Amino acid sequence: MSLLAVGVSHRTAPVALLERCAMDTGDVAAALHRLVAADSVHEALVLATCNRVEVLAEVDGCHDGMAEVSRVLARHAGVVVEELSPYLTVHRGDRAVAHLFAVAAGLDSMVVGEPQVLGQLRAAYALAQGEGTVGRVLHPLAQRALRVGKRVRSETGIDRAGPSLVAVALDRVEDRTGPLRGRPALVVGAGSMGALAATTLARRGAAVTVSSRTTASARRLAGRVGGRAADPADLPREVAAADVLLTCTGAPGPVLGAGVVSRAMRGRPERPLVVLDLALPRDVDPAVGALPAVHVVDLALLQREARAGGGAAVAADALAAARALVEAETARPAGRRPDSDRRSPARQGPALVPSRPTDPRPPGDPR
Incomplete structure (x- = not known):
């Protein structure tokens, strides 16, 4: 084996x-x-x-x-x-x-x-x-x-x-916008990454709005971070109101097209928008990055920075x-725990290794 x-x-x-x-x-x-x-x-x-x-x-x-x-x-x-x-x-x-x-x-x-x-x-x-x-x-x-x-x-x-990927991405935003305190930030997606994003934005003082395909999830997350929930149907209006847009859904393809962002920017030509796309596959149409006054930070950019040694450093x-x-x-x-992880039998919790682990092989399989 x-x-x-x-x-x-x-x-x-x-x-x-x-x-x-x-x-x-x-x-x-x-x-x-x-x-x-x-x-x-x-x-x-x-x-x-x-x-x-x-x-x-x-x-x-x-x-x-x-x-x-x-x-x-x-x-x-x-x-x-x-x-x-x-x-x-x-x-x-x-x-x-x-x-x-x-x-x-x-x-x-x-x-x-x-x-x-x-x-x-x-x-x-x-x-x-x-x-x-x-x-x-x-x-x-x-x-x-x-x-x-x-x-x-x-x-x-x-x-x-060690910072999170969200924290590193938001550092890139603040390089362009300055501190996020008081700035309107829209988070699209209410899963684990969306929750981390909303929490990190709130800690930096941003005014957080959460949009999700599931309205109840958006409301729960917004309530936890002191923000507000948005109806997914209002996404174009919410984009127009945001200084920072962070997307992290589990969708199989783009959820934010260049048309929506282009229309949102018409009413704010002098006010830039920073878009953070932390989804895989990407949530944001690549054409969004070519729009005037729109700056996109995505995993490809963070990957290039990491390879160039430009990412956040951990203490040596x-x-x-x-x-x-x-x-x-x-x-x-295997099977021997380090000294720091050993406890007396009276203090140990349930065994971590099942006494009869699941075996995916069918009965009688000789492998």
Whole structure:
């Protein structure tokens, strides 16, 4: 048996390709079942974020396993394997473990140290559990990765040093607009990223309006941040009133066209609009960026800045401590907890590793 981590990420692939590879929850569930239906793949977990789409799999052999995983990813992206292969990263065995731990710790993110990826990994693991595609190998490994991510955040200081992708994007806005305090800001999307965006904007003093396809979700989020909810039908008027527009929906294609923004700008030719598109696939029509007085910050721009070393920096000591912890955890035998994580039996909660983990293989399967 072998362990593989295969996928595309902001480190290797342009945003245009990441968009094609992007998966929502339904896509991930379908991919999980395609993966474990292959003869060479026994268990699978898929982590799909705005920075990456990666598969962690237990396979019979690395060559056949990589071929199967590549086929599933290429099929979803609508490309042939040969088109996708140059952008794939592949980690095997202990290197796959080290990569997973680094991802959980935020060390492989576009914004190093960002905390959101740990929750995304937790959600990916829960989905794989629900679909029955993790078993004796990936159950304990995913749980170890979650523990490592938590330890890195609690013991190294990287959690205090590492900003979120939203915070970095809003820094770019303030470079252009100055402080956001008192400025009208429109958030389109009320999911986890929308909630983070609305919260961060509110903390910076912006007057937050939330628009979502689900009005009830918009109202809940707006209430939490002291903002107001907008009717989706009023989007053109809300765009016209905003100084900052941040989009982060899970839509399969653009939700904001150049026509809507162009009409909104006619009544405010001297007042610029900064658009932050943090969705994958992108929410904003690329033509919006060509409109007068409109500046677009999207994942492609943040990716270029990260590759050029222009992103937010994490303190060197926190980064070194985080990397050392990941290295030590990778080298530690499975099943043995570090001293700092051991508790007396009387104080321990429920066991993290199920006594009878789900095995995705059918009864009698000799694999």
